[in-house]
Amino acid sequence: MERWLLLFFIGACCALLLEQVPALYYLLLLALSCFCVAILTCFYKKLLPVLAWLFGFAYILFAASAHFSWSDNNKLDAKTLHLSELLIQGTVQTLIVGGNEDLRFNVEIQSINSQLLKQPFGARITFKQANIVLSQGDIVQLLVKVKPAHGFANQGSFSYQKWLLQNHLVVTGYVKKSSLNMVLEKSTSVRQALYNQLNKNLKQTLKPLILALSLGDKSQIDNPMWQVLQTTGTQHLMAISGLHLGLIAGFGFTLAKLIIWLLPKPLLSQRYLYLYPMIVSLVFACIYSYLAGFSMPTIRALIMLLWFYGLRIFCIKVTIIKWLLLSLCTIILIDPFAIFDASLYLSFSAVLVILFSFWRWGYLFVNRPKWQKMFLSLLLLQIAISLLLMPLTLLLFNKVSIVAPLANIIVVPWLSFTAIPTILIATLTLPIMPSLALWLFDIANYCLELGMDYLSWLAAFEYSTVSFSTPVLVIICLTPLTIFLQTLRLIHPKWVFISLLPTLVSIIGVEIGVQYWQKSNKYWLMTIFDVGHGVAVLIERNGEAILYDTGAAYPSGFNFVEAVIKPYLLTNRIDKIDLAIISHRDNDHAGGLPFLQKYNLVKSFSVNFSDLENNIPCTAGKFINWQGLTLKVLSPNNKVGTHNDESCVIEITDGKYKVLLPGDISNKVELQLLHNELLSKVDVLLAPHHGSKSSSSFSFVQFVQPKYVLYSSGFLNRWDMPVKEVVERYQQISAIELNTSIVGMVQFTFTKQGITYKTYRDNLLPFWPWQ
Structure with a gap:
């Protein structure tokens, strides 16, 4: 049975690899295939694994088809x-x-x-x-x-x-x-009423954390607090999940056992005595899940708990692996799109690591005092999770917290036995006895303060996290592999280290060679980010970068530098931007400038509307030689940068290829540049002003003759940019047109052999969940 369940899950995952969800006709053929295979399995049992895979594959696609058919079913034109x-x-x-x-x-x-x-x-x-x-x-x-x-x-x-x-x-x-x-x-709802009451009455210093742990509302946790949690690898504590639900379920089970022990035996039916703790445990778990809004992590934990208790009630003995697979497949059957959730894989991987660790090293706790068993169990748990889950953590978050074991081994048990149960009791008590509830919240707040003080101290260490690099990736992947091989004793420990050491050295050597080759190579990259109605372009060469515009920033605090550009730099191991050129003052071009300054992400700036340190005024006639590329400023003549027509127009060339970044200039400036003979034919053009009707005049388009034109515009934006007339002008010269709102991020590679490009939706992630 384990094999069938596993194949169902694998089939569901394989369904995510299609470029698009098939049309209904093909889905019906798939359903017919499932039916035929099901009939054949009655006569040929060896086809059961095929049926399990096929069912998982078809189930996800049918769910996706039903999801995406909302407009057709309601006769709406999307x-x-x-x-x-x-x-x-x-x-x-x-x-x-x-x-x-x-x-x-x-x-x-x-x-x-x-x-x-x-x-x-x-x-x-x-x-x-x-x-x-x-x-x-x-x-x-x-x-x-x-x-x-x-x-x-x-x-x-x-x-x-x-x-x-x-x-x-x-x-x-x-x-x-x-x-x-x-x-x-x-x-x-009861949940909303509790939130309103909590939000009104709570005055504690760590009110955001109390709201997160009581009702799953993380909206009030500010960036500095999140930074501490992420740096120490403890952000999972503030998202109500299996850990919290398990603690509450265990608390309910223990409470029920205590009540049964205290009550006289005649009051309870002895036949069903074993059921009472399970029922109370499930009631506590369901209440806490409701308070958390039945988020997917809590639903996952509830399903695992239901399977666990259900199998016990009916006296069905199954292996732990079968229990996990039953829970996993049930989760996907209930909510097929849970398969996209990274926390699903983290939580199940963590459970497997815990079970594996206690199976392999459980003998260390035999015949020891209880306090030693508890301490050694926590120590083993944190070391095993930290080491064995490092590859998955790095894959999902591009960095690993070095101090996570030290943080979790103290904070997890501390909050589990103090703040978390206290907050739940206080939340449930609030409507009945507000004064008692507020007193309990004060206790919980004190416990949280102690925990956060400890985490802040750990987060202050300079090397508390390790970012992505090939040597680090190799070490992180080889470490759990080494531990796993040694624990199974398939290979003598001596030979494990003898074989891994030269592998590690050779891979690090290859990494150094690749970096040297990159620095000596002549190719360069231009990445146009998908930032909606705005502009953000990154030029890369030899591991260094120049940024042209930053995209927008919003009153909520969201900005594209933090959300898009910084993660890209981290993924591609660029520590700092050499030069940031901001075309003009508009928010959709300069919104991320304060963030660049605050976090010191740029060595120098070229800005016309503000006096900054290390500022190179972006005025016509300026030349910037950088990594073998020449950046020539074509406009404006004056240091103003306030209006669209005062945008900093940049021409970039390596001697063979040319790129033009014109900002938001209008037809007026285009004609001035043509009149002053400052323009020439280019290979790649970022369409002026996102393809508006006031730009990309016929004479401008006919003169610059770009091979590729890019529209950095918002999806279905209110101005309908790029407008039809502009699109037709570029079509007349047979330019290849790319719109970031459709294809996502676009990356051009300039080599001696020619220009190539790839887009996010067509090349980097060409699968239907991202289309």
């Missing part, structure tokens, strides 16, 4: 949905946090423009300066503008589109100011 305002009615699905500030919440839409939908669907909605009071559970009417779910597609950064898919959200949008916005039916 391509034109964004063109008009819609009056929707639906139920608020998530906690409402933030008062009357900018709200972000999920709504299940049940009707549009008074027409009931055949297939209600989920939407992610933003409500700026909300004029009505919303709560989770309310049935609302809102005037909105929406568009199909879409996310920025860049290497190394968070995939918002995958997050929307995981949460079954098919559109995103915002609420328009209108008198039509109203709550049709007030139905505040």
Whole structure:
């Protein structure tokens, strides 16, 4: 049975590797194939593994097809949905946090423009300066503008589109100011009522952590606090997951056993006595899962708990591996898109590591005092998880916390037996006995403060985390492999080290050789990031980089330097940018400048609208020689940089190929550059002003004759850029057109042999979950 379950999971994973979800006709053929194989297995049992794989493969694709058919089933045109305002009615699905500030919440839409939908669907909605009071559970009417779910597609950064898919959200949008916005039916959930009460009454210094541990609301945890948690590898403590649910379930089980022991025997049926602790344990786990909003980690833990208790009740003995596989396949059957969740693989891998560690080294605890057993178990647990999960952690997060074992071995047991149960008891007590609850919250806050002080001390170490590099990757992958081989005793320890040492040395040698080759090679790269309606371009050569514009920044604190550019630099091992050129003051070009300055990511700047240290004014006639490339400033003539036409226009050449980055200049400046004979034919052009109708004049396009033209524009943006007329002008010269809102990040490689390019959606991740 284990093999069938494993093949079902493998089949489900294989379904993610298709470029697109097949049409319904092909899915029906797939279903017919499953049926035929199922019939054949009645006569030929060896086909059962094939059926298991095929069922997993088909199940994911059918779920995806049902998800993406929301517009067809409701007779809506997804391509034109964004063109008009819609009056929707639906139920608020998530906690409402933030008062009357900018709200972000999920709504299940049940009707549009008074027409009931055949297939209600989920939407992610933003409500700026909300004029009505919303709560989770309310049935609302809102005037909105929406568009199909879409996310920025860049290497190394968070995939918002995958997050929307995981949460079954098919559109995103915002609420328009209108008198039509109203709550049709007030139905505040218990969870929302508890949140409102907590948010009002809590005055503790670590209120954000208390809200995270009680109701799963992490929105109030600020960046410095997250930085401490990430650096010490303890961010999992603030996301209600299997660890928390296991503790609460164990607490409920122990409490029930204690009550049974205290009560007189005649009061309870002895026949079903063994069931009571399990029932109480499940009740406690379900309550805590509800408080956490039934997030996927809590649902996973609940399913594992249900399988564990269910098998015990029916006296069915199964191996631990079979129990895990049963839980895993049940999770996918209940929610197919849980397969995208990185925490799924982390949690199951952690369970396997724990079981393997105690199976292999459990003999060390035999015949020892209880306090020694507990201490050694915690020590073994943290060392095993830290070492054996390092490759997976590095793959998912591009860095590994060196201090994580020291952090977790102290903080996990400390919070598990102090803050976490205290917070749960206080939360449940709050509606009944507020004074007692607040006193308990004070105790929990004190426990959290002790834990955070210790974590802050650890995070202050200079080398608390190790970022990605090939030697580090090799060491991190070989370490668990070495431990695994030694524990199984398949090879003598001496031969393990003898074989691994030269392997490590040779790989490090190859890495040094590759770095030398890169520095001596003549090729260079240009990456145009997908930053919506904005511009961010990175030029790379010999392991160094120049940045042209930063993309936008928003009042919420989100900026594209932190979200997109910095992760890319980390992934590609670029420590610092040599030069940042900011074309002009507009937010969509200069929004990330404060972040660059704050974190000292740039050695020098070229900015016309601000006096900065190490600033090279970006004015016409300037030449910058960098890594064998020549950067020539064509415009503006004056140091202003305030308006679009004062954008810093840069021509980049290696002597053979030319790239033109014109910022947001209009037809007027294009004609001036043509008149002054400053332009020439280019190979790659970033379309001026995102392809607006006021730019890319006919004479400009005909003169520069780019082979490739790029539009850095927002998905279904309100200005409809690039406009049809501009697109047609570039089509007339047979230029290859690439739009970041469609293909995602674009990367050009310039070599002696020619110019090649690859895009995120077509080359780097050409699979349907990211399309």
